[in-house]
Amino acid sequence: MKIAVLPGDGIGPEIVAEAVKVLDALKLDLHLQSAPVGGAAYEASGHPLPPATLELAKASDAILFGAVGDWKYDTLERALRPEQAILGLRKALGLFANFRPAICYKELTHASSLKPELVSGLDILIIRELTGDIYFGQPRGRRSAPDGHFPGAEEAFDTMRYTRPEIERIGHVAFQAAQKRSKRVTSVDKANVLETFQLWKDVMTEVGKQYPDVQLDHMYVDNAAMQLVKEPKRFDVVVTGNMFGDILSDEASMLTGSIGMLPSASLNDKKQGLYEPSHGSAPDIAGKGVANPLATILSAAMMLRFSLGQEAAAQKIEAAVQKVLAQGLRTPDIYSEGTTKVGTQQMGDAVVAAL
Numbered sequence: 191m192k193i194a195v196l197p198g199d200g201i202g203p204e205i206v207a208e209a210v211k212v213l214d215a216l217k218l219d220l221h222l223q224s225a226p227v228g229g230a231a232y233e234a235s236g237h238p239l240p241p242a243t244l245e246l247a248k249a250s251d252a253i254l255f256g257a258v259g260d261w262k263y264d265t266l267e268r269a270l271r272p273e274q275a276i277l278g279l280r281k282a283l284g285l286f287a288n289f290r291p292a293i294c295y296k297e298l299t300h301a302s303s304l305k306p307e308l309v310s311g312l313d314i315l316i317i318r319e320l321t322g323d324i325y326f327g328q329p330r331g332r333r334s335a336p337d338g339h340f341p342g343a344e345e346a347f348d349t350m351r352y353t354r355p356e357i358e359r360i361g362h363v364a365f366q367a368a369q370k371r372s373k374r375v376t377s378v379d380k381a382n383v384l385e386t387f388q389l390w391k392d393v394m395t396e397v398g399k400q401y402p403d404v405q406l407d408h409m410y411v412d413n414a415a416m417q418l419v420k421e422p423k424r425f426d427v428v429v430t431g432n433m434f435g436d437i438l439s440d441e442a443s444m445l446t447g448s449i450g451m452l453p454s455a456s457l458n459d460k461k462q463g464l465y466e467p468s469h470g471s472a473p474d475i476a477g478k479g480v481a482n483p484l485a486t487i488l489s490a491a492m493m494l495r496f497s498l499g500q501e502a503a504a505q506k507i508e509a510a511v512q513k514v515l516a517q518g519l520r521t522p523d524i525y526s527e528g529t530t531k532v533g534t535q536q537m538g539d540a541v542v543a544a545l
């Protein structure tokens with residue numbers, strides 16, 4: 191099995207190193223090959239997603255990704271910014287289905303910023319459409335405003351769009367995921383304002399009819415953002431578009447204690463996948479050895495499960511993570527009184543020892 195390892199920027203290399211350590215310790219028949227991506231690739235070759243990196247990703251059974259981005263690239267033209275690497279990989283590989291499970295481990299019930307009773311036992315799955323919506327819609331750009339309140343003023347615009355097949359396929363993914371869980375899907379939209387999300391809602395309703403065993407409800411995104419902190423356990427599977435899913439999954443991460451706990455899998459229709467933590471490159475803590483590597487390690491577990499057919503190994507990693515949390519080991523983002531503060535590498539070592 192061939193795995194492309196793309197560490198990227200900021201804390202990316204630090205957390206990916208720990209996930210690789212865990213994979214190595216499992217002694218599976220995996221062939222790992224690294225390549226530069228994001229700002230690191232831009233520095234090396236002038237492009238955030240060099241052709242060789244893209245080819246490696248395409249030729250691999252799965253991709254283990256860290257994160258890309260740094261404030262210092264914010265003034266670069268957009269096509270050369272590090273974030274274009276992850277957007278480009280998602281598009282080029284057709285990775286339309288993004289799974290972001292928000293699970294509150296019982297040991298971290300008190301690490302959440304919400305009351306323990308609201309998050310204890312929490313297990314929700316956010317399914318985010320990943321290759322459409324306003325992140326990819328054309329046209330986009332800057333121009334002189336042709337009309338509106340300030341005609342002639344400098345204007346920027348993006349386009350939100352979804353086609354019926356794009357909504358259908360992510361709908362099927364969500365309903366089939368719900369069939370294996372509590373059989374409830376909440377489709378999050380903004381159909382009261384946006385045509386794009388009226389189509390989304392209509393298509394989700396139609397797809398839902400093919401899954402009579404799954405209960406579907408619809409919620410506007412503003413309400414969903416509120417309900418996620420009011421009563422998060424009311425949700426099972428949440429399916430939504432690219433931008434709403436991006437925002438809601440960061441919000442949901444805090445229900446689990448930290449964004450450093452939220453893994454993700456991005457799959458295409460061939461079940462080829464890219465696995466990355468839900469967070470970014472965290473330039474504010476990069477190089478300090480304090481980043482939480484667990485989201486990346488748990489993403490590696492998802493990789494073993496979804497792309498490599500190694501369910502037992504995936505469970506082994508998840509059990510090891512639970513064990514280190516039970517031992518009281520905490521990176522600073524999930525630290526609370528009475529637990530033991532550790533750094534990125536110590537956390538990775540502890541997971542290896544707990545396998």
Ligand SMILES: NC(=O)C1=CN([C@@H]2O[C@H](COP(=O)(O)OP(=O)(O)OC[C@H]3O[C@@H](n4cnc5c(N)ncnc54)[C@H](O)[C@@H]3O)[C@@H](O)[C@H]2O)C=CC1
Binds near residue numbers: 257470480
């Ligand atoms: N898939 C990707 O590669 C993504 C890249 N980005 C990029 O990352 C850069 C930073 O963006 P931000 O908005 O700051 O989001 P971020 O997710 O990198 O960081 C937000 C906050 O969470 C903390 N944090 C994130 N991961 C952590 C971890 N593993 N352990 C402990 N604390 C952690 C950070 O220190 C920061 O305070 C930007 O350039 C952004 O575009 C953002 C999201 C996704």
Ligand SMILES: CC(C)CC(=O)C(=O)O
Binds near residue numbers: 276277436468
């Ligand atoms: C392109 C990324 C920076 C978007 C993002 O925040 C994410 O995928 O979570």
Ligand SMILES: [Mg+2]
Binds near residue numbers: 468469
């Ligand atoms: Mg995000």
